[in-house]
Amino acid sequence: MSLARVQHVSVSLDGFATGEGLSLEAPFGHAGERLHEWVFATRWGRAMLRQPGGTSGVDDALLRLFAPGIGAEIMGAGKFGYPGWHDEPEWKGWWGPNPPFHTPVFVLTHRPRPSIEMEGGTTFHFIDASPAEALATAREAAGGQDVRLGGGPTMIRDFLAAGLVDHMHIVVVPILLGRGVRLWDGLEGLEKDYEVETVSTPSGVTHVTFSRAGL
């Protein structure tokens, strides 16, 4: 069965998954890298930066769920680029010539453009679709594997509200951002549809995993 999975989305203690003032220079706005310091302390995170070392405990293990079994990703327009990327025909995402996805990636946008084939197996497709339509499209491209719901927070909220998320890994970072984009708005009672597990780790973050009962 092909699951729809949200992988390691970091939120502040006050619920913001990204800061305010997003730009080309500040992809997470005033949050900077504070939501993701725990990632770059792990071996998996260091490898992303082509650096040695890092921890190999629970934080690292959960990060390593990122790629296995995933056949496609769906991401929101706000993850693909800074505000204004729609007006930049040459924009190809934040990730350089060989993005870390290595699968088809469906970018949700009201202004689709031609697909972009990158190195390493990533192809960006741009679609104007509802969450359910996008998931059906991505599932077909995933060839029986799972679909990653890549964020940002607005897109994840939309998929949660539509009841389309099977597994979700949220990481609560003990900082207060005060402003930005909230992950949790309008999701009263969400936990009823899931088995929820909460585990804090020595890095100070808390991993909250939501698994849809029976899947």
Next chain:
Amino acid sequence: MSLARVQHVSVSLDGFATGEGLSLEAPFGHAGERLHEWVFATRWGRAMLRQPGGTSGVDDALLRLFAPGIGAEIMGAGKFGYPGWHDEPEWKGWWGPNPPFHTPVFVLTHRPRPSIEMEGGTTFHFIDASPAEALATAREAAGGQDVRLGGGPTMIRDFLAAGLVDHMHIVVVPILLGRGVRLWDGLEGLEKDYEVETVSTPSGVTHVTFSRAGL
């Protein structure tokens, strides 16, 4: 030194410390008892209900910090009673004739009334004061011991914003209330003034303690 301490305030994963629709019948509104089930699973919580049993692990240990070393409490008007208690001259709080405070308790209100002496050492005083003034008053009454900042969330937010909190124990419960009174609004960067420790326990909650550096 007399510290100002916030003891075991429970918040939902989306940051609400109480629900919507507070009333005499529903002190926490639509949240019901869901924010406090973890309390009543402990020996300390069961004893509050005059019941035997309960867990004696980390949840219980942290709850047992409630009384020792505390010489007075400050609470908001919204904790002392349901919306409308100001118009009820006989209202003496939720806790029956022998409230669990056993110290002077200063209720912040714009409509003070005469003090009420209860059984067991609790006296309710009603004061119209700023956070700093209230803390000075409570410290004097506490005779060198610590002052508990008893909530609700609005009152705690006011004391945090005024920089008056020395120690705070917040308990994140993995439910999404969706609506109610938020604890964290407007507190960007709060963590910079504190050492923050995060520990989840088998009950599923996460204890986040804030300790002011150097105290």
